[in-house]
Amino acid sequence: MSQEIEPVADLGLDEAIKKLTPEQIEKTVNAVLDNECAARLQVYMDTCVRCGLCAEACHTYLSRDKDPNFAPVSKVRNTIWELVKRKGKVDAAFVRKMAVTAFTECGACRRCSMYCPFGIDIAYEIMTVRRICAKLGVVPQYLQDTTNSHSATNNQMWVQQDEWIDTLQWQEEEALGEIPTARIPLEKEGAEIMYSVIAPEPKILAQLIGNIAIIMRVAGLDWTMPATDGWDNSNMAMYSGDFEIMSRVERLHWETAARLKVKKIVMGECGHAFRGAVYDGPRYLGWQFPPIKMVHAIEFYYDLISSGRIKIKEKFKEKVTLQDPCNTVRGRGLGDKLRYVINATCEDFVEMTPNQEHNYCCAAGGGIINCGPPWKRDRMISNRVKAEQIAGTGADIVITPCHNCHSGIEDIIGHYKLGKHVKFISEILMQTMEIPDELRG
Amino acid sequence: MYEFSRGPLVWIAFAVFFGGGLYRIISTIMKAKKDKVVWPYMRWKYSLRSIFHWIVPFGSKNMRMRPAFTIFSFAFHICLLCVPLFTLGHILLIEESWGIGWWTLPGGLSTLMTFIVVLGGILFGLRRIADPTVRLVTSAGDFVLLCIVLAPFITGLLASFQAFDYQTIIILHMWSGAIWLCIVPFTRIVHMIMFPLTRGYMGCEFGFVRSARDW
Numbered sequence: 001m002s003q004e005i006e007p008v009a010d011l012g013l014d015e016a017i018k019k020l021t022p023e024q025i026e027k028t029v030n031a032v033l034d035n036e037c038a039a040r041l042q043v044y045m046d047t048c049v050r051c052g053l054c055a056e057a058c059h060t061y062l063s064r065d066k067d068p069n070f071a072p073v074s075k076v077r078n079t080i081w082e083l084v085k086r087k088g089k090v091d092a093a094f095v096r097k098m099a100v101t102a103f104t105e106c107g108a109c110r111r112c113s114m115y116c117p118f119g120i121d122i123a124y125e126i127m128t129v130r131r132i133c134a135k136l137g138v139v140p141q142y143l144q145d146t147t148n149s150h151s152a153t154n155n156q157m158w159v160q161q162d163e164w165i166d167t168l169q170w171q172e173e174e175a176l177g178e179i180p181t182a183r184i185p186l187e188k189e190g191a192e193i194m195y196s197v198i199a200p201e202p203k204i205l206a207q208l209i210g211n212i213a214i215i216m217r218v219a220g221l222d223w224t225m226p227a228t229d230g231w232d233n234s235n236m237a238m239y240s241g242d243f244e245i246m247s248r249v250e251r252l253h254w255e256t257a258a259r260l261k262v263k264k265i266v267m268g269e270c271g272h273a274f275r276g277a278v279y280d281g282p283r284y285l286g287w288q289f290p291p292i293k294m295v296h297a298i299e300f301y302y303d304l305i306s307s308g309r310i311k312i313k314e315k316f317k318e319k320v321t322l323q324d325p326c327n328t329v330r331g332r333g334l335g336d337k338l339r340y341v342i343n344a345t346c347e348d349f350v351e352m353t354p355n356q357e358h359n360y361c362c363a364a365g366g367g368i369i370n371c372g373p374p375w376k377r378d379r380m381i382s383n384r385v386k387a388e389q390i391a392g393t394g395a396d397i398v399i400t401p402c403h404n405c406h407s408g409i410e411d412i413i414g415h416y417k418l419g420k421h422v423k424f425i426s427e428i429l430m431q432t433m434e435i436p437d438e439l440r441g
Numbered sequence: 442m443y444e445f446s447r448g449p450l451v452w453i454a455f456a457v458f459f460g461g462g463l464y465r466i467i468s469t470i471m472k473a474k475k476d477k478v479v480w481p482y483m484r485w486k487y488s489l490r491s492i493f494h495w496i497v498p499f500g501s502k503n504m505r506m507r508p509a510f511t512i513f514s515f516a517f518h519i520c521l522l523c524v525p526l527f528t529l530g531h532i533l534l535i536e537e538s539w540g541i542g543w544w545t546l547p548g549g550l551s552t553l554m555t556f557i558v559v560l561g562g563i564l565f566g567l568r569r570i571a572d573p574t575v576r577l578v579t580s581a582g583d584f585v586l587l588c589i590v591l592a593p594f595i596t597g598l599l600a601s602f603q604a605f606d607y608q609t610i611i612i613l614h615m616w617s618g619a620i621w622l623c624i625v626p627f628t629r630i631v632h633m634i635m636f637p638l639t640r641g642y643m644g645c646e647f648g649f650v651r652s653a654r655d656w
Binding site for chain 1: 469472479506579632635642643650
């Protein structure tokens with residue numbers, strides 16, 4: 001079983017397992033295995049030849065000196081295989097251990113599926129473990145809190161509607177300082193674009209919303225943001241295993257876009273939000289594909305720059321490197337467009353190794369960083385390879401179009417004292433984009 | 442005993458192998474059709490693209506990262522599939538029974554390839570002990586399985602060298618081959634049947650749905 005250096009205290013796990021009974025565990029495990037897992041789990045378990053070729057794919061395994069307990073195959077062996085083998089007859093201590101493995105040692109980045117000769121979706125198996133944990137109520141406390149917030153407020157960070165509108169108006173004022181005609185149009189029916197963000201933007205990174213108001217004005221786009229719930233595209237319930245709340249959040253997001261009769265949704269620089277909105281959400285709701293086109297910030301900026309709607313005045317000078325997020329590069333193939341944007345805006349760009357689909361996970365996404373401060377130390381230990389990878393580039397700035405990558409890498413830079421900074425593309429654009437004089441007023 | 446091994450046993454083995462294999466394929470496809478998030482995303486182009494990259498030596502990054510393992514793994518699997526299908530002795534028996542035959546491996550090459558299978562199997566076994574990750578996920582059953590896989594090749598070699606009592610060895614060879622075929626659909630050797638299905642599905646999840654590569 002996974003080896004914690006010192007056991008981390010987490011109320012969401014420690015208190016929750018005290019209430020579990022063996023019957024309840026057995027019933028819950030079998031309910032998920034029988035009713036929610038169709039062909040895939042069984043086929044994956046039968047087909048896995050225990051070759052261990054997935055091990056080298058995992059940042060946790062590599063960072064923890066190749067401790068075999070952290071290889072992807074070991075993580076499923078220690079969790080879901082045991083559940084199937086013992087038909088759910090496991091004790092509460094086992095449930096706690098499998099929760100630690102599933103929530104804090106795997107980010108569901110799917111890199112291991114690219115190293116498995118059979119293409120076994122190990123992340124899916126881990127997500128099934130999380131699903132069982134969620135149904136048992138054994139979820140790290142901080143992560144569960146975000147799910148509770150989704151449930152109560154439809155956003156991840158307990159943002160109330162008045163705070164939301166107030167923040168948008170505040171950021172509109174900030175944008176006005178730059179361009180007097182910049183606006184954040186609320187509730188504009190029939191607009192071309194609905195712009196949606198993740199809740200940490202209004203809560204702690206509001207300037208990013210001001211930035212987008214300026215970018216939209218320079219590009220001359222017809223856009224809007226909802227004044228009601230449904231503005232948050234993030235989805236931590238997807239990662240806590242509470243798929244009912246996950247689908248409710250996604251449905252509201254799509255219904256809000258439908259109510260505003262927009263042509264497409266453009267979303268900010270976040271990876272998991274894209275995954276939730278485009279893949280997991282629609283599938284759970286029974287839609288093969290999303291009902292309205294969803295454009296990720298990478299693609300959006302690529303379109304704006306390649307079509308000449310925004311022009312680069314002067315490229316960013318400092319040496320930059322790039323963190324490819326799993327959910328938009330491995331999860332959408334946007335790696336080349338991302339490089340186009342970086343090369344168009346930055347003078348000195350150096351790749352990390354490995355990169356593109358093969359980049360290492362940030363170890364923050366997939367709900368790991370949302371497990372909160374108790375797990376930060378383990379998260380840092382689990383991603384030493386990322387620190388080495390970043391240090392190897394010699395860059396001063398790490399650009400990443402993903403909130404989870406951004407926060408995770410900032411933590412890694414601090415912990416391993418790398419002395420670098422992390423930026424979103426929109427921050428680079430704000431420094432390099434040409435704002436025509438006639439707009440400055 | 443020889444007559445039984447030469448006759449009915451072959452039919453039983455083929456019936457279990459093909460019947461069981463077909464059952465596994467059909468039942469998996471049926472379940473995949475029920476699993477709403479699998480079937481609607483399957484596309485031939487992306488399935489075949491992914492399978493191609495993983496069936497060609499050094500076609501994927503993981504294979505390039507470990508060249509020695511890739512060479513020995515491909516050599517093992519290719520020899521393991523080719524030797525039974527193209528060994529002179531096998532084809533002669535088939536020709537005698539059904540009147541059809543096909544190209545055969547030269548005797549020396551056939552022996553060499555069988556040695557490669559046996560050596561490869563032993564290396565796979567040693568790797569299970571030597572590599573800490575593989576050791577952790579290995580159980581006794583994996584070694585039993587490996588012995589069953591190698592048995593027809595070892596007895597085949599003994600038979601070709603006329604070692605020990607030929608009649609006994611050839612019967613052991615036929616029985617171990619029959620057991621080999623019979624357990625394919627029901628043990629982890631099923632990976633030879635499942636490979637195109639799991640790989641093909643992941644190829645579509647990456648290629649068709651996510652416009653990304655999975656090799």
